[in-house]
Amino acid sequence: MALANENYLKTPEIYGFDEIEKRINAYRILNPKSELINIGLGDVTLPLIPEVVKAMHLASDELSKTSTFKGYGPPKGYDFLISKIQKNYKTNGIAIDKDTIFVNDGAKSTIGNIGHVLGRDNIIAISDPVYPVYENATIMSGRAGDLNEKQQWSHIVYLHCSEKNNFIPDLPKERVDIIYLCNPNNPTGTAMNRSELKKWVDYAIENHSIIVYDGVYSEFITEPDIPRSIYEIKGAKKVVVEVRTYSKLAGFTGLRCGYAVFPNELTVYTQEGESIPLVKLWNRRNSYYTNGVSYIVQRAAEAIYSIEGERQIKEQISYYMTNATMLREQLIALGHEVYGGVNAPYVWMKTPGNSSSWDYFNELLYLKKIIVTPGVLFGKNGEGYIRFSGFANREMMKLALEKFKT
Numbered sequence: 591m592a593l594a595n596e597n598y599l600k601t602p603e604i605y606g607f608d609e610i611e612k613r614i615n616a617y618r619i620l621n622p623k624s625e626l627i628n629i630g631l632g633d634v635t636l637p638l639i640p641e642v643v644k645a646m647h648l649a650s651d652e653l654s655k656t657s658t659f660k661g662y663g664p665p666k667g668y669d670f671l672i673s674k675i676q677k678n679y680k681t682n683g684i685a686i687d688k689d690t691i692f693v694n695d696g697a698k699s700t701i702g703n704i705g706h707v708l709g710r711d712n713i714i715a716i717s718d719p720v721y722p723v724y725e726n727a728t729i730m731s732g733r734a735g736d737l738n739e740k741q742q743w744s745h746i747v748y749l750h751c752s753e754k755n756n757f758i759p760d761l762p763k764e765r766v767d768i769i770y771l772c773n774p775n776n777p778t779g780t781a782m783n784r785s786e787l788k789k790w791v792d793y794a795i796e797n798h799s800i801i802v803y804d805g806v807y808s809e810f811i812t813e814p815d816i817p818r819s820i821y822e823i824k825g826a827k828k829v830v831v832e833v834r835t836y837s838k839l840a841g842f843t844g845l846r847c848g849y850a851v852f853p854n855e856l857t858v859y860t861q862e863g864e865s866i867p868l869v870k871l872w873n874r875r876n877s878y879y880t881n882g883v884s885y886i887v888q889r890a891a892e893a894i895y896s897i898e899g900e901r902q903i904k905e906q907i908s909y910y911m912t913n914a915t916m917l918r919e920q921l922i923a924l925g926h927e928v929y930g931g932v933n934a935p936y937v938w939m940k941t942p943g944n945s946s947s948w949d950y951f952n953e954l955l956y957l958k959k960i961i962v963t964p965g966v967l968f969g970k971n972g973e974g975y976i977r978f979s980g981f982a983n984r985e986m987m988k989l990a991l992e993k994f995k996t
Contacts (some may be wrong), residue, residue: 591866595730595732597729597730597731599729599873600729600730600737600748601702601726601730601736601859602653602693605867605965607913607967608734609630609965609967610631610657610951610961610963610964612851612867613951613952613955614626614955616982617900617955617956618727619787619991622668624959625959625960626955626960627959627961627982627986627989627990627993628961628962628982628986629917629960629961629962629978629979629986629990630827630962630963630976630977630978630979631827631961631979631981632776632838632936632963632981633843633981634838634841634843634910634920634981635981635983636687636839636841636906636909636910636984637764637843637921638840638841638845638890638904639688639840639894639899639903639906640902641662641893641894641896641898641899641902642840642841642893642894642899643687643781644893645890645892645893646886646887646890647890649885649889649890650886653885653886654981659857660885661882662742662881662882663881663882663885663888664875664878664882665875665876665877665881665882666691666692666693666877666882667691667692667693667882667883667888668693668885668888669688669714669918670888670889670892671693671889671891671892672688672691672693672849672886673688674892674895675691675722675849675895676688676691678740678895679814679819679821679897680820682818682822683822684822684865685778685820686764686821686851686853686954688855688868689854690851690852690853690869690889691849691850691851692849692850692851692852692872692873693847693848693849693851693877693882693888693891693910694847694848694850694880694883694885695846695847695848695882696756696778696835696837696842696846696847696848697804697806697833697834697837697848698835699847699882700771700833700850701721701723701724701727701770701833701865701953702726703875703965704725704802704831704872705731705733705859706727706875707858707868707871707872707874707875708768708800708829708858709858709961710731710732711816712731712733712767712768713745713760713764713765713767713768713823714728714734714745714746714747714767714768714769714770715746715747715748715749715764715766715768715769715770716728716746716747716748716749716750716767716770717748717751717759717772717775717969718747718748718750718756718767718968718969718970718971718972719751719777719778719965719968719969719970719972719975720751720770720772720775720776720777720968720969721772721776721777721844721968722967722968722969724772724802724809725743725746725969726896728743728746729743729952731952733745733746733748740820740970741756741970742970743834747762747764747766748969748970750776750971751778751971752931753940753972756780756929756930756946757775757778757930757938758772758780758782758786759782760965761790761793765795765797765799766797767798767799767800767803767982768799768800768802768803769790769799769800769801769802769965770793770802770806771801771802771803772800772804772806773787773803773804773805773808773816773820773822773951774807774810774811774816774930774933774934774935775806775936776806776807776929776934776936776968777794777936777938777963777965777968777972777977778929778930778936778938778939778977779930779931779932779933779934779938780915780929780930780933780934781811781813781932781933782816783813783815783816784815784822784823786815787817787820787826788799788823788824789827791820791823791824791826791829792825792969794828794829794830795825795828798859798866799829800829800830800856800868801820801826801829801830801832801847802831803820803831803832803833803835804829804833805819805820805834806833806834806835806837806838806839807838807934808834808902809839809903809907809934810838810907810911810933810934810935812911812931812932812933813933814975816933817991819832820832820969820980821851821857827853827856828853828855828856829856830853830856831850831851831852831853831856831868832850833848833849833850834848834849834850835847835848835849836848836894836980837902838935839907840891840894840903840906841906842887844889845887845890846883846887847887847888847890849882852868852869852873853869854867854869855867855936856868856869858871860904867986879901882925887981897941910935910980910981911935911981912978912984913935913987914931914934914936914937915929915983916931916979916987916988916991917931917937917978917980917987917991918931918932918937919970919993920994921937921939921994922977923941924994924995926939926940927939927940927944928940931980933981935979935981936978936979936980937976937977937978937979937983938965938976938977939964939975939976939977939978940975941975942972943974944974945965945974946963946966946967946973946974947965947973947974947975947976948964948966948971950962950964950976951964951976954976958990958993961976961994962977962978962989963976963978963979964976964977965977994995
């Protein structure tokens with residue numbers, strides 16, 4: 591008989607964000623004519639920039655002609671895009687080898703799949719609260735252990751984040767092997783500065799650990815002391831895989847494209863103590879498991895790096911960050927305890943009266959017709975908070991803020 595991978599049964603049957611949709615649908619059944627304002631979920635609202643659309647049209651025209659038709663592409667990505675990514679790092683003073691850059695269909699797949707090339711006995715550390723994929727990938731790969739009375743997994747080291755440490759994770763007291771860091775953080779919108787990131791890099795070097803660095807929101811950073819890449823920190827290439835995506839940067843949530851960097855200096859070890867460059871293992875997995883991202887989508891991503899593409903992207907980022915600033919300032923003016931909204935498009939707010947995340951979600955939904963994201967979806971320490979998103983439509987944002995005043 592065929593056996594199931596029972597680790598999959600340990601994750602919730604309904605993804606947390608699906609639960610939000612379930613509650614919204616229940617509301618609409620009772621209130622079919624009511625207009626809801628969504629300022630919580632993390633999808634983008636602005637359309638693709640003109641440069642991206644133009645590039646996609648040109649690429650599709652190429653595929654319609656025998657002389658320029660493209661079949662299977664390189665599994666790790668076309669050189670025209672990889673070269674642009676490499677040049678972008680170089681512009682920021684970082685030297686990256688082209689052979690260490692892997693184009694993917696977004697950050698989520700690399701973050702989830704990296705466990706395939708790492709041993710099962712590694713001790714995993716994740717922040718709490720944080721984007722759920724880190725914990726779920728650890729559970730499904732059989733690395734999480736057992737669920738304890740605190741509803742946390744026995745083989746995961748949770749890096750507790752709260753108002754006491756400004757939602758910046760502290761170094762673990764015990765030794766860990768794999769560390770997931772999201773900076774700037776989703777959902778809290780907070781960001782680690784150079785000195786804070788240096789502590790993590792030094793810890794990883796000392797303990798022969800690996801940092802999987804999720805830099806999805808790096809282009810939204812506004813403060814000068816927050817690195818746009820962890821490779822700005824000395825020694826980081828020895829211990830860090832950096833993961834990026836165009837989903838939020840360029841509105842590619844429907845196109846799916848991103849990349850990851852596996853530096854040649856970054857090594858893992860066999861049971862006998864032999865060191866192996868992690869890039870070799872990832873290259874092998876990548877070659878066996880994927881035929882790469884479509885040609886049209888990679889041409890679209892390439893267009894982001896043109897002069898006009900960069901200008902148009904900056905306009906979109908400014909739009910979303912203006913939304914976040916409006917949210918942050920208005921909520922503070924109303925007396926709420928607020929984090930984030932400065933270096934990321936997310937604003938993290940403590941619920942009034944110590945109400946639970948879901949209770950306050952329901953209150954906003956039914957009394958003010960506003961949709962937010964309950965903080966508890968991001969971990970135990972997210973309970974008692976909600977996440978607002980600057981990715982909302984501007985007019986909807988203004989309307990929601992007016993409702994908050996009443």
